[in-house]
Each structure stands twice: as C-alpha cells, then as structure tokens.
Amino acid sequence: MGALVRLDKYLADMGAGTRSEVKEYIRKGRITVGGKVVKQPDLKLDISQAEVYFDSRCIEYEALEYYMLNKPAGVVSATTDKHCKTVVELIETGKNKDLFPVGRLDKDTEGLLLITNDGDLAHRLLSPKKHVPKTYYAHIKGKVDEEDVIVFHSGIKLEDDFTTLPARLVIKKAGEVSEVEVTIYEGKFHQVKRMFEAVGKEVLYLKRLSMGDLVLDENLILGGYRKLTEEELNRLKG
Ligand code: URA
Numbered sequence: 342m343g344a345l346v347r348l349d350k351y352l353a354d355m356g357a358g359t360r361s362e363v364k365e366y367i368r369k370g371r372i373t374v375g376g377k378v379v380k381q382p383d384l385k386l387d388i389s390q391a392e393v394y395f396d397s398r399c400i401e402y403e404a405l406e407y408y409m410l411n412k413p414a415g416v417v418s419a420t421t422d423k424h425c426k427t428v429v430e431l432i433e434t435g436k437n438k439d440l441f442p443v444g445r446l447d448k449d450t451e452g453l454l455l456i457t458n459d460g461d462l463a464h465r466l467l468s469p470k471k472h473v474p475k476t477y478y479a480h481i482k483g484k485v486d487e488e489d490v491i492v493f494h495s496g497i498k499l500e501d502d503f504t505t506l507p508a509r510l511v512i513k514k515a516g517e518v519s520e521v522e523v524t525i526y527e528g529k530f531h532q533v534k535r536m537f538e539a540v541g542k543e544v545l546y547l548k549r550l551s552m553g554d555l556v557l558d559e560n561l562i563l564g565g566y567r568k569l570t571e572e573e574l575n576r577l578k579g
Contacts, residue, residue, distance in 0.1 A: 344389075345385040346386055346388050348367060348385075349383070351393065354436060355400050355402060363382070367382050372393065405458060406434070407568060409453065410432065411452060411557060411561035412450070412451055412452055413563040414451055415448065418448075418454065425448070428442045429442065431564055440458050441463070443457060443463045446549060452548035453551060453555065453557040456566070466552065473526070473553045474526055474553065477522065477523050477524075477547055477548060477549050478522055478548045478550055479521050479523060479546060480520055480544070481537055482518060482543040483517070483541075484515050485521050485542065487512075489510060493510040494507050494508070497536050498539065500535065505529070510523050522550070554576040
C-alpha cells in the first residue's frame with residue numbers, strides 16, 4: 342500500500358489546478374476514481390493504486406521528482422529569494438512538489454545542479470561522510486602548473502584553517518588564462534574559488550560537470566533542464 346493523499350491535494354500536487362480550482366472540478370463531477378465520479382474532495386486515495394481521471398486525462402501521482410538543470414549564471418541556488426530568480430523557479434512543471442536544489446552553486450557558477458523533492462537522496466549526496474566527488478571545469482587567471490597539481494593533491498589549508506581532502510587537478514591548457522578540471526570531495530562554501538585563492542590564483546569562470554555518477558548532459562542549454570533517466574537515478578541512488 343502506498344501513501345494516502347486527499348483527492349483535492351492529489352490533483353493540485355499533479356498540477357491539475359489550484360486547491361480551490363480542483364475542488365470546483367470535483368464538485369462538477371469531472372473527476373473519476375476507479376471509473377466512478379467522486380464528489381468528495383477529502384476522499385483519501387492510495388497513491389500507488391488509485392486510477393484518477395480528470396475528464397478523459399489519466400492523472401498519475403508522481404511523488405518524487407528529479408531534474409538535471411544546467412544552471413546559468415545570475416540565478417541563486419535557493420527555493421525563494423527576494424531579489425533574484427532561483428534555480429527552482431526555472432523548473433516549470435506546473436506542479437506543487439516542494440522542489441529544492443541539492444547543494445549550492447554560487448550565483449556566478451554554471452552547470453550541473455540536481456533539483457528534487459527527495460530529501461533522503463539529497464541528504465545522502467550531501468553527507469560530509471560520503472565524500473561524493475564533484476568535478477568542475479574552470480578558467481583560472483594566471484598559469485596553473487604542476488606545482489599546483491601537487492598542492493591540490495596534498496590537500497590545501499584554506500584561510501579559515503580548514504584543510505581540504507586531496508583534490509584532483511587536471512590542466513587542460515596553461516596560459517595567461519588557464520583551463521582546468523578540478524575534482525573535490527567535499528562541498529565547502531566557495532570551495533574551488535578558495536582553493537585557487539590559497540595558491541594565489543583567481544577563478545574567472547566555473548562550471549560543474551558532474552556530481553557522483555551524475556554527469557551534466559551537454560545537450561542542455563544554459564537554463565535548460567530535463568528529468569533524470571531511470572538509469573541515472575538508479576546509479577545516483579547506488
Ligand atoms: N566552488 C566554488 O567556489 N563555487 C561553486 O559554486 C562551487 C564550488
């Protein structure tokens with residue numbers, strides 16, 4: 342048996358309308374459950390079994406949702422914000438599903454962000470004990486060299502005395518502006534920027550490419566998103 346949800350909440354959660362709109366649809370006899378018109382908005386339904394139709398449209402209850410977002414710069418990793426657009430506002434499902442971002446990217450950082458309403462999965466991915474790897478592509482002001490690779494690999498003491506776990510730094514192009522990939526195993530505030538600061542360099546551009554087994558789909562334009570595939574989700578859940 343699945344969870345029990347009131348009919349009006351079931352419909353509103355699935356984007357059929359606001360709570361008062363769906364009550365009206367129910368009152369007008371437009372909703373059937375198991376083939377019968379139901380007029381009680383507070384009828385409790387087993388979400389794993391109920392066959393709910395709105396006119397001729399079948400409405401299945403999807404309790405948990407998982408989206409991969411290619412976060413653009415200028416958008417904040419939050420659910421609400423007084424001044425800026427949030428990553429959750431970019432996901433236009435029309436549903437009321439309590440979505441939130443799994444972890445944070447800085448406002449000016451682009452790339453992979455998982456948006457979900459699965460608190461358990463988020464908790465596991467963000468647990469400091471799990472050391473889930475996160476890989477970033479970055480442009481760095483100044484020439485990144487083998488010395489930096491060694492320092493990153495040894496773990497870096499940041500300005501607040503926190504010492505990072507060994508990180509993998511791969512130089513893609515060394516020059517006045519270097520291109521690198523860096524993999525870290527924690528998620529401290531501004532961590533990549535602070536690691537480069539600690540070796541006297543500045544991050545000019547930062548984009549997350551992967552988190553654990555989840556890899557950014559390069560077909561997603563900035564601000565684009567899609568549902569995770571079954572396979573991606575299974576791998577992420579381990
Ligand atoms: N490290 C940073 O400095 N910023 C991010 O957004 C992510 C990792």
